[in-house]
Amino acid sequence: MKDYKFSSTALRMKSSIIRELLKEAMNPGMISFGGGVPDPETFPREELAKVADKVIREEYSHSLQYCPTEGDSVLREAYLKYLERAEGITGLNLDNIIVTVGSQSALHLISEILLDEDSIYFVSKPIYLGAASAFALRSLNHEDLELQDDGIDLDRLEKRLAEIEKAGEMDKVKFIYVIPNFHNPAGVSLSLEKRKRLIEIAEKYDLLIIEDDPYGELRYEGEHIPSLFKLAGKERVLMFRTFSKVLSPGMRIGLVVGHENLVRKVTQAKQAADLCSPSLTQRIAGRYLEQYDLRESLKPTIALYKKKMKLMLDELEKDFSDIPGVKWTKPSGGLFIWLCLPEGFNTLEMMEYGKKNGVLFIPGVAFTIDNSCENCMRLSFCLPPEKEIIEGVARLKKTVLEYGKMKGLL
Amino acid sequence: MKDYKFSSTALRMKSSIIRELLKEAMNPGMISFGGGVPDPETFPREELAKVADKVIREEYSHSLQYCPTEGDSVLREAYLKYLERAEGITGLNLDNIIVTVGSQSALHLISEILLDEDSIYFVSKPIYLGAASAFALRSLNHEDLELQDDGIDLDRLEKRLAEIEKAGEMDKVKFIYVIPNFHNPAGVSLSLEKRKRLIEIAEKYDLLIIEDDPYGELRYEGEHIPSLFKLAGKERVLMFRTFSKVLSPGMRIGLVVGHENLVRKVTQAKQAADLCSPSLTQRIAGRYLEQYDLRESLKPTIALYKKKMKLMLDELEKDFSDIPGVKWTKPSGGLFIWLCLPEGFNTLEMMEYGKKNGVLFIPGVAFTIDNSCENCMRLSFCLPPEKEIIEGVARLKKTVLEYGKMKGLL
Structure with a gap:
């Protein structure tokens, strides 16, 4: 050939x-x-080895079998409880959360369910490479928002949105993608003031915010800033979380938290993408979350x-x-x-x-x-x-x- | 919203x-x-528990860390040796194999790298649902080949290819997708005679065959029929294998074996799709393959x-x-x-x-x-x-x- x-x-x-x-x-x-x-x-290798041994021996009919496309319910329930304990996020149920193969697969699925070739989306400049490559598979119409010391340039966002609205193209704008905490690669965080203003802008133009937050739990100084999800709720914000920086990247566990209509569509896309994430790593992470205090560890x-x-x-x-x-x-x-x-x-x-x-x-x-x-x-x-x-x-x-x-x- | x-x-x-x-x-x-x-x-839960405990405790810097997009090299090497032992497939190296999140993700990646909206592809009728849904994301131009007792209808294949060639549309034909052994859902197998004829047709029209073989190792009677890959080689055939039916579906390990140019492109697509498959399940499967005789077990x-x-x-x-x-x-x-x-x-x-x-x-x-x-x-x-x-x-x-x-x- x-x-x-x-x-x-x-x-x-x-x-x-x-x-x-x-x-x-x-x-x-x-x-x-x-x-x-x-x-x-x-x-935490000792703890993970212990948990793994137990879930393989005693829960093999789940940990070694196919699991639902949405993810292992032990893990999803444990994570919702963790979100409540750690960040005061309440009012969610299993329909609001789906497990993905790391955040990369969440980015890919989102790109697939939201972007057409002529779709417009807002990203930071510089941008996390994995997001850029996932989005670019579907549409090249990125709008870049310069990163300042307190996060993306919201003046630019407002200016461009006004222009796009004037051009009658608002239907094409699909989302604003942000890494609010300790940005990769820039290291900066979106200030509380800017978070509030970003949400106001998103509400004004009825836009979805994708909040990718792999590093939020790795704060070394200063006060925790509430997440966009906590501030604006599931209708406005789709939140990505991951165990890659806080437990083990090799387990490839990402979590997407948001409105049930969005989570359902991500689920349909995931079904064609990989059927389900590995049950074994999910059950290990779920039992680990139940048995250990992640923030303490x-x-x-x-x-x-x-x-x-x-x-x-x-x-x-x-x-x-x-x-x-x-x-x-x-x-x-x-x-x-x-x-x-x-x-x-x-x-x-x-x-x-x-x-x-x-x-x-x-x-x-x-x-x-x-x-x-x-x-x-x-x-x-x-x-x-x-x-x-x-x-x-x-x-x-x-x-x-x-x-x-x-x-x-x- | x-x-x-x-x-x-x-x-x-x-x-x-x-x-x-x-x-x-x-x-x-x-x-x-x-x-x-x-x-x-x-x-084999006892064996898997033992292996898991060891790879987490002793190989944590690989089993819990990110791994290459192509997959864990321990697993890939062990699988190439297994292919040689079990099926006499030789002459391959690490550039010819990539690990995916089950075969479903292989189907999805293949769809992404081969299909445009106007692309034509040949499938069986009935068809494995997961393949249908992955391919349909990109192109709806499926050509159906009725399943007979000895596999897909090759007369129909030849007839349609002649017509497509006459119409000057051969460039649009991307692949012939087959499940040669114990087809899902039909249970039938492609006879040796038909395998040889299928390869001749594919060679005549310079077409790629995708050989999806999740069940080949589960033969209960009759003689093993050589795979299309074994018969025609890596230039002509891209082979999908999986551990889902022979070890554990919950580990979500699929393997794509083929020409290095194709494997490289699958790797690029996988990078944007999920960065890498879980290192933990891969390392467990790799060590299991080294330590146990899969066919015996x-x-x-x-x-x-x-x-x-x-x-x-x-x-x-x-x-x-x-x-x-x-x-x-x-x-x-x-x-x-x-x-x-x-x-x-x-x-x-x-x-x-x-x-x-x-x-x-x-x-x-x-x-x-x-x-x-x-x-x-x-x-x-x-x-x-x-x-x-x-x-x-x-x-x-x-x-x-x-x-x-x-x-x-x-």
Whole structure:
């Protein structure tokens, strides 16, 4: 067979730049600020092993069998109780929650049930790469909202919505996608004030907000800000949650919480997409949630990441504050710092210098649809040990100086 | 929010008829020949519990962490060795295999990477429902090949291909989808002779064959027939395998084996669809395959299902052979028998009579895209205990007689 006859969608697909870059992270001596993967030492392995053994031996007729497309009811019930305990979200039942294969599959299902080729959707710039790729499979009409220190640019949102309404195209606008807490890649959070204003705008134009919140439980300082879902309710907000950053990404458990009409349509799409998520990992997570206090067990993880984040911020302060025009975000949680160099720097090009110096980061272009943000980079502090954070930031400084001088930028 | 703005694809989605019907199976006293789910007593729970405990405690940095989109390499390597041992398939490496969330997600990914709205694809009639729903998300131009006792109607295939070629539309034909062994729902297998002829036709028109083989390892009598993949090779055939019927459906492990160019494109699509399959279930399955002989451990399962199948066939012979015009398939393996009543019977309508009499089956229309096969039904023998098979067939006979007399058909 000479050529396979791929679809037009398939011909648009490219391998992720992150994926390609991270292969380098395996090289000996390399310090990587690239991946957004949790530190495996934070996984409660003893507890999970115990729970797994029990659910396989004693609950095999559920844990090893097919389960409903909506997900294991033990897990869904336990998660609704968790939402009530942890965030005071009440009034939901099993019709308001569906389990997905990580948040990525939730993004994909949402893209399938909401987007047509001419659909318009609002996203942040920079954007979480997984969302960009899932949405782009269906529609390329993204409207970008610049990320500011307190979240997406709402002036721009209002301006564009007014224009779209004037053009009579409001029917095409499907949703506003936001990561409100400790944004990936930018690290910033949407302030309470802006959350309220965003909800007002969404109500005015009768728009759906998709609230993707993988990092909200990883707050290292400051006060918890109520979720958009808590503030506006299930009619207005569809909320994505995941166990990937708080229990284990390898279990691939995402949760979609929202209005029953939306959850029902996600269920129909999921039926054709994968029939059901793995019963085994769901039952393990469900029993774990029943038997352990997730927030309590997260405390050592939070302490560890907080220490690493502070260290990286301190090292950046020490090594980078003398570079004119450089700036970086100062998150209160999550896994990422977004560092922007002066105009003229191209972090994708700079990668080669970084590799030579033994340090990896993700160039900003990877998080934009229009290949902008080329002077920025994403740094993750969660995986490298403390001494590697110190050494890695020093190598990064060296890389910036080398590249900047070579290009006549410094 | 008054209405959510669903995509045109979403508006076409319906809940599966099987799903709705199977809710009835929970009613006390109901005997169900409906579901195609394995008997949980066949799951090797002791072995799986031991393996799970070990991979969580000792391999947590892989089993609980993200894994490559292509899948856990322990599992992929173990499966390639299994294919070589069990079926003499050689010459493959890790670039030829990707793990999916059950075969359903493989069907969905294939639909995404191969089908455009005007694409043509060949399927059997009746068709496996999951394939129909995944393909229909992208294109409705299915070409149906009637199932005969030895598999799909190849005369029809040749005739239609000649017509399509004459019309200059061969570029639109994307693949021929076949379940060669113990077809769901029809129970029949594609003969060796027809396999060879199918490959010749595919070669003549340079077409891809998708070989979906969930049941091949569940042969109860007769000789193993080589797979299309074994006969024609990776350039011509993309093969789907799964652990759902031979180990545990709840682990949701499907495998796609084929040419590296196709596997690479499936990988790109999977990245946007779910990032990666669960590492935990993959690592468990990989270590299980290394430590146990899957074919050996399947022997009791095969003995159990063989006994149940023979019992159901005997009971059908006893109770149904006096109904003029009735016929049913006599499979050599798998999970399903396809029973067709005389013209005029409508098994969807007959469901109500079945429920009243305490017996469930899946009406034939559920397995067609054009709502045909209305006089047929799918019967599964794998889950009910033997005495329920005897009683259930008797109830089915009673149902057929009642309905037939009421309609003046008998």
